[in-house]
Amino acid sequence: MSDTTTSAPAPRPKKVQDRIDRLRAQYSTGGDRRRQRAEQLYSASQWQLMRAKFGKHKLAMVSLYLLILFYVVAILADFIAPYDPQERSRQHIFAPPSAIHFFAPDGGFVGPYVFDSRTRVNPKTFKYDLIVADNADMNPVVLFPKTDPYLLMGVIPMSVKLFGTTSRQPVFLLGADNLGRDLFSRIVHASRVSLFVGFGGVLISFVLGVALGGISGYVGGKVDVIIQRTIELVMSVPQIPLWMALAAAIPAEWTGIQTYFAITLVLSLVGWTGLARVVRGRILSMREEDYVMAARISSASSWSIITRHLIPGFTSYLIVHITIAIPFMILGETTLSFLGIGIRAPDVSWGSLLQQAQDVVVLSNYVWLLWPAAFVVAAVVLFNFIGDGLRDAADPYAK
């Protein structure tokens, strides 16, 4: 044994030597790759770690993609909604969701189409019934039908929609309302108000919350006490009456946009308190961290400590909080509009669409009018799932 190792090794057969070399190369590159990956992890910043951790949260990732889809739809509402939200059709009052057929009556495949149909009041029940003639025309449902020219997002001139029929017979994906307006188009247009009210509202309450919470936590003392008592006061006022009072103060002659911003403001004036508390709590706990003391005895000014240590320290928590706060804004807007003191006709939001569903008789006859509620629920649930994933990822250093 020692003989072979100490003396010059006998030349190995070429095949064996090749194999050894190959294995050696393989192992050494494997090691390199492992080292590289370790190196990547070691120099991974907080955000990189967060992203990696969030990416592992399947539910949150799926929710994120779905929610992005929601927002894309909201932004491209003019293109995706087949009809104008105000477009009425007397023949289709309370038309149920259109039955989309794929096979011709004789059995051959012809692609999606809808029959000519209309609604008429049933003289016995006073309910609108769907009438389809025996030999009704077949209206194909196509992608990108030509329409009247319009401006997408107010700037891009377009004359096609995502889908629709080429004839006069409309396709009602989710049915029609009491004026024969397409509910799907209305929901898509309403999502612009309903989904973005959250952002606007959170933005304002974000500024208020971070500023007041930050001052409260960093300055402390009497200032802290005053701000905290104010927060308690705002929080203890019953929410709906407060919203109603504030919303009632909006002048009736304001335009839709003005009302929209006023509603956003109303929501955020109430909504900042939670955020202020989160910020204050984080600052209070981080002020006690040794690294803040280390910075102070390294001659760092208060400003440097705030900008270099405290703010980076709580941004991840802020993002989580915001993600969870947005659905509350959406619900708030829905509530206000549902009660008739939010978004007013002709503008639409999910809440104002639900106003029609207030009447039990209407609702029992035309169940599809509840569809907007499904969208509200979906949006809120998606936001919460994402918030859940973010919360898990927010502190990648948690032991």
Added chain:
Amino acid sequence: MSGQASDDNAILRVEQVSKQFVSRSGIGARNAPVIRAVDNVSLHINAGETLAVVGESGSGKSTLGRSIVRAIDPSQGAVQLKLDTGEWVDLARLSERQLRQLRRHFHMIFQDPYSSLDPRMTVFDIIAEPLIYNERVSRAEARRRVIEVLELVGLGERHLNHYPHAFSGGQRQRIGIARSLICKPRLIVCDEAVSALDVSVQAQILNLLKDLQQRFGLAFMFIAHDIAVVEFIAHRIAVMYVGRMVELGETRAIIDRPLHPYTEALLSSVPMTDPTRERSGKRLSGEIASPINPPSGCHFHPRCPYATERCKAEIPQWRELEPGRFVACHFAAELRLAGMIQSHTPHHELHK
């Protein structure tokens, strides 16, 4: 005043420093209890010397250390620091702005290697922080200096862009040490710098600190509760109890022959490597007294096996019993207290 015989070489003189905390509970709360965390403490630290401050948790040693580096403001007393010019300045009296001119002369090493490094900053940013605020240096110069101290503490250039999460507790503590060294200070307050580490890692860090002290003539104020650690690194030991100093002297002298019953009790609590040997001295019983409502007279009297009526009534004088040997006990001269018998190699030597 401490008035020690050997303080010509001193670079720091702490003179009758006290720190009180008022526990506030909202607006209008009157008669809030006052916590005397540090009560009239005097000591000095020589250049290149390690002074250990020991005591149980709650004895005020960390508060003292933080008052010295002005992480908190002492309520009374003076913290005199000797400048290069030989001039003395009272850190306790300086404004935050004036203090910034002097901060580079002293720094601190923290107990918790996890909370003391900002997890969102790279090693470079962490270590360069004192440099950036204290000295106007270019980025290239900062980089050079950071690599220099990183190598001093046994890390290297390859760690510059790593985040703290990539390091073990011992390595993190090395980063903390590098940060405290970057401005070439003369005094470093080590606040329980090794107590959060494994014993083997403790030994490495202690050896590193000792080595750095020899190379740069650093003075350490070494705050600890473990007398075994202190025995290895300290030249002199100061013992604190409920905010007051109870004993101060050369390490060997204190360990072999304590003069205060509290020191004796602390020494007897050190675990011994030889199970056949009799434990010397008295074990500590009971809890450390609360600094909100400390016992009358000598704070230690409720736990002291030698206490008399006099101890309850009268606060013992801080006196120099022998040259360089200070104690605050009425009976220091009469009591014969047991020290720690040196029969074993200090465990830190084993890991060298």
